Amino acid sequence: MPNPPTANAAPAPGDPETVACADERSGADGITRRGFLSTASAVTACALLATEARGGAPPSPGGLPAPPVAPAAPPSLPGPGEIAVKLRVNQVERVLSVDPRVTLLDALRENLQLTGAKKGCDYGQCGACTVLVDGRRIYSCLTLAAMNDGRAVTTIEGLGSPGALHPLQAAFIEHDALQCGYCTPGQILSAVGLLGEPGGASAADVRKGLCGNLCRCGAYPNIVAAVQQVRAAEPARK
Amino acid sequence: MEPFEFTRAHDFDGALAQTRGVAARFIAGGTALLELMKLGVERPARLVDINALPLGRIEPQAGGLRIGALVRNSDLAHHPEVAQRYPVLAQAILAGASPQLRNMATVGGNLLQRTRCPYFRDGGAACNKRTPGAGCAALLGPHRGHAILGGSERCIATHPSDMCVALLALDATVQVLPAAGGGERAVPLGEFHLPPGQTPERETVLAAGDLVVAVTVPASPRAARSVYLKVRDRAEFEFALASAAVAVELAGGVVHSARVALGGVATRPWRAAEAEAVLQGHRPTAELFRAAAAAALHKAQPRRDNGFKVELAQRCIVRALSEACAG
Numbered sequence: 001m002p003n004p005p006t007a008n009a010a011p012a013p014g015d016p017e018t019v020a021c022a023d024e025r026s027g028a029d030g031i032t033r034r035g036f037l038s039t040a041s042a043v044t045a046c047a048l049l050a051t052e053a054r055g056g057a058p059p060s061p062g063g064l065p066a067p068p069v070a071p072a073a074p075p076s077l078p079g080p081g082e083i084a085v086k087l088r089v090n091q092v093e094r095v096l097s098v099d100p101r102v103t104l105l106d107a108l109r110e111n112l113q114l115t116g117a118k119k120g121c122d123y124g125q126c127g128a129c130t131v132l133v134d135g136r137r138i139y140s141c142l143t144l145a146a147m148n149d150g151r152a153v154t155t156i157e158g159l160g161s162p163g164a165l166h167p168l169q170a171a172f173i174e175h176d177a178l179q180c181g182y183c184t185p186g187q188i189l190s191a192v193g194l195l196g197e198p199g200g201a202s203a204a205d206v207r208k209g210l211c212g213n214l215c216r217c218g219a220y221p222n223i224v225a226a227v228q229q230v231r232a233a234e235p236a237r238k
Numbered sequence: 239m240e241p242f243e244f245t246r247a248h249d250f251d252g253a254l255a256q257t258r259g260v261a262a263r264f265i266a267g268g269t270a271l272l273e274l275m276k277l278g279v280e281r282p283a284r285l286v287d288i289n290a291l292p293l294g295r296i297e298p299q300a301g302g303l304r305i306g307a308l309v310r311n312s313d314l315a316h317h318p319e320v321a322q323r324y325p326v327l328a329q330a331i332l333a334g335a336s337p338q339l340r341n342m343a344t345v346g347g348n349l350l351q352r353t354r355c356p357y358f359r360d361g362g363a364a365c366n367k368r369t370p371g372a373g374c375a376a377l378l379g380p381h382r383g384h385a386i387l388g389g390s391e392r393c394i395a396t397h398p399s400d401m402c403v404a405l406l407a408l409d410a411t412v413q414v415l416p417a418a419g420g421g422e423r424a425v426p427l428g429e430f431h432l433p434p435g436q437t438p439e440r441e442t443v444l445a446a447g448d449l450v451v452a453v454t455v456p457a458s459p460r461a462a463r464s465v466y467l468k469v470r471d472r473a474e475f476e477f478a479l480a481s482a483a484v485a486v487e488l489a490g491g492v493v494h495s496a497r498v499a500l501g502g503v504a505t506r507p508w509r510a511a512e513a514e515a516v517l518q519g520h521r522p523t524a525e526l527f528r529a530a531a532a533a534a535l536h537k538a539q540p541r542r543d544n545g546f547k548v549e550l551a552q553r554c555i556v557r558a559l560s561e562a563c564a565g
Contacts, residue, residue, distance in 0.1 A: 083244055100244035100285070103272070123273055124339060136341045142269045143342065146244050147287055194337065198316050211474035212336025 085145045089114065090158025098145050105129045107145035108155060116156035116185040120214070127213030130186035130193075131155050137193025139212075156185035159192070167233065168192060171226035179217035187213045191227045195234075203228060239275045243284040247291060250449070254417050256286045257447040264288045264449060266308055266344040269335075270351040278361050279368060293346075293451055296320070301457030304413075307346030307450045311401065312337065314345060324455060326464035326483050330404035333468040336475045346450040349402060349412065349430070352441065353395035354477055355384065366392045367438040374438075377541075383479065386538040386547050388505035393438035394541070395505060397431065398477050403501035404466050406509055407483035411454045417447030424454070431506035441506075460485035460497055467558040468501070469550060478502030480551040482558040486522070493517045493526075498534060498559075503551050510534035513555060522563040524556065531555035 082097045089112060096111050105122075108114045108131070117140055120128030124142035131140045132154035160166035168188050171177070178184040187210065194209040206224045215223065247253035247264075256262065262284040265271055274280040293306035296317050303319060314320055315331035331340065357363035357375040364373035376384050376394055384394040410427040425443060432440055444450070455461075464485035470476040481501035487494040496517040498510040513534035520526050531552035538548050 081241065081243075100242060101239045123276065124269055127336070127338065130338055137338050138342045139269070139338045142272050142339075144244070144265075144268065144272070144285075147265065147268060147289065149246075190338065193341075197312070197337065208474055209337060212338045 083146055085149050087145070087148060088150075088152040090153070090155060096145060100144065100146050102145045103141050104131070104133075104143045104145050104148055104153070105140035108140060108153070111145075114155050114157050118182055118185060120182065120186075125214075126183070126186075127190060128183050128186040130190045130213060132189055132193060135193075135196065137190050154189070154192075156189060159188065166192075167230045168226065171229045172223070175222045175226040175229065177219050177222040177226040179219055183213060183215045183217075183219075187215065187223055191223075191230075194227070195231060201231060240278070240281045242282055244287065245284060246287045246289075250291065250415060250451075253286060253288055253291060253449055254415070254447060256284070257417065260284050262286055262447070267310070267342040267347045269339050269343050270347055274352065274359070277359050279359060288449070299454060303455045305345055305453045305455065307344060307349075307413075307452055309345045310341055311335070311343045311345070311348060312340040314401075315340065324404075324408060324458075324461045324464065326407055326461070326466045326485055327401070327404045327455070329466035330400040330468075330481075330483060333466060333481075334400040345401070345453055348399055349450060349453070350442065350444075351399055354398045355395035358395055367395060367434070367441075370437070370439050380543055381541055382543040383477070383502075384541070384544055385505045386503050386535075386540050386544055386551075387500070387508055388433045389539060390434050390436070390438070392436060393434035393505065395434070395438070396477075396502060397504060397506045398502075399507060400466065400468060400478065400481060400501055402427070402431070402507040403481060403499045404464075404483040405453060405455065406499040406507045407464065407485045407497040408455050408458060408461055409497070411456075412450060413452040413454060414444065415449040415451050417445060417449070422451060427453075427507070428509050434505050458485065459487040460495060463488065463562050465558045465562040467554055467561070469554050470502075480547055480554045482551070482554045484555070484558045484562050486517075486559070486562045488522065488563065492519055492521050493563075494519075496559075498530065498555060500534065500551060500555075503538075503547050510555070512536060517559075522559070524560065527556040527559040528552070530559065 082099055085096045085098055087094050094112060096107055098107060098111065105117055105119060108117050117131050118128035119141060120126035122141045124139040129139055129141040130137050133148055133151050160169050168191050172184065172188060190210055190213045199205055199209055203224050206227050210223065245256050247256055260283055263271060263280065263282040265285045265287050266289055271280060289308065291308065293308040295306045296309055297304045305314060311331050315328045321328045335343065355376060357379065358365045358367050364375040366372055366374050374393055381394065383396060385396045406427050412425045412427055412430045413422050414425055415422055430442055432442060466483045468478045468481040470479050478501045480503050483499040485497040496514050498513040500508040500510055513530040516530040516533045517526060534555055535548050535552050540548050
């Protein structure tokens, strides 16, 4: 569990939202990227104010401050027009109350703080939002959370863990199959889906099979190499 | 998106009841509809999720197949009966969209998808289909991807489906459950989609609340020798500039019967009956194919930016026929 906030970590007025995300896949010390960025800016602002006020030294350095943690609120009665949606996300039952317009992507990112799936285009054209639903790769931006009631969803956070990477995650690292990393969660989940679908086994087939995932950095050759390595290592896969 | 009510249908009566008297849409895969809702082009007051209806099976029927409207595109393409007996259909589906979209999209949704015309999809542009009487910005604006067949002065928007073109070459029928009652009725696919004419906002023969429940494909002597060829700017994940679905029956060294359908060039999936008439009874030579292709495009109405499609579509027909008749 992350440490409770120190006095200096209190958010300054007007700061962006600093409630920590209850991210199941945060770093080993419980800190998320969002939490770090928002808290760090808050702490910096406070440190400056404190320094000015005291006319003295800045607060002691020594590692990242723990993000403040809001206790997870239990789902309350739905708001007006909201509906209840049950999703089994990374093998954990989650119950949400959402506006019907909430896409699965937004439910994962905003309601469940699973920010691995990315919003690249929001129109089903880039693939950065790719997740698995009942084992099939889909665009989470082009389906409503409500349409997936009762289904099993796998996000990148559910694929492996820092100490036990999924073979594709390890292969992506080994083959340098990413640069900025924005398309990467979608690429990996798409590749997981691909390896479970009927289709040819050549590099050309992999390129076709991943045509729904764009990479502006152009890491495609390395992505293909990573996928082919995993396929070769696990002949049981199709 | 505009706010809407979301309901789920658990049976056919419920599905039809939930769309009665309300500006409602059925939603299945949602890939086409949600895109248009995000663009503000579609604004249903209610979405009726029909994914629980028993429409997800592919069953033999009268020597052919009955394909439930909820069958996912990828499942249809990879079904052994389809891959073996109706190759043009498998090829067409796999030529479309991306794997993720094919996993989500349904047969019914593919039938009912709307045009990719940028003026239709842009609320700020004049579009008779979106707003009857508003005019058609595509006539004078950039229109490289627009139709050379089946258009009118009100609309030249291209129909984007690959699956429909293949189904047309396979003499498919759409099974509809009418909102007005009376039980399932059959609509030949060639009559299902309407040309824009004076009313581009009317795209199919469906009345509000009608539910597409299945597509049937008969046994066909042409299906085994069938090919789908798609020509486009990118190798994958791109719509057709021109495409052809051909299905040919050869007997005694001549074309006994043929079907030729076109995509990417028309306002609805296009049956090239003129080409079929040229092919009938003759030896399958390159010269015959070129004559058939010329007949298919004879009445084409090219415009400033899309004239290249006339030649492109002809070459597409010739190549598809050559591949189908080889071996």
